[in-house]
Amino acid sequence: MEVVIVPDAKAGGELIADAIGALVNRKPDALLGVATGSTPLPIYHALREKVRSGALDVSRVRICQLDEYVGLPAGHPESYRSVVLREVVGPLGLPEESFMGPDGSAEDIPAACEAYDKALAEAGGVDIQILGIGTDGHIGFNEPCSSLSSRTRIKTLTEQTRIDNARFFDGDISQVPYHVITQGIGTILEARHPILLATGEGKADAVAQTVEGPIASVVPASALQLHPHATVVVDKAAASKLKLADYFRATYATKPSWQGL
């Protein structure tokens, strides 16, 4: 995989927004897979700026969701559907119909998961999939020991992930659902270009294991090593445990300009 070390989160957001811009210019109706959490916010901010300044037309872009809590009432402000509408779809001026995600309030969760995988395939597959990473190495909500060929399905969050996410629920862990629907690792690997952004020292161990460790389901993000075109963008702090950091810096500095991200 390609590892790009950037000075800070803002630079990471701008770099990834540029890659999305290049995609949309060559494929105006691209299917963009978005992630929630704090890390991707600089990407959405940079994308909004491009649209606001008239540098990019995203009017035909389609957006799809990576994961969703199970059991939150429809319209709950922290359901990932609400978050993506608030952070991405609305600010980019896209109609709600351009957005799809799994139904976390479905009565038949397995059927909703299967329907979502089918919908992604019928939409032509994801072009760029933005990913964050959990402190435990999860991508989407594929917690440690998820099958590396998993499809969209229900998962149970680890205690650590529920603690990490309690900040979105007034710091009250009892409000964080136990269950989620997440695109599986196999589903994520079908995206044409997964781009993982990690920032801050808290992610340094997970990044090092993802990039330089063995492929292992105990570090779900390490499955990206199997993808022919996966990019990991990290700020200095998140890169601080990479043994090959100097090599990654030199590789990016000398990268042929025609190659893009």
Ligand code: PGA
């Ligand atoms: P964060 O979440 O960006 O809020 O740290 C990342 C994740 O859990 O995937």
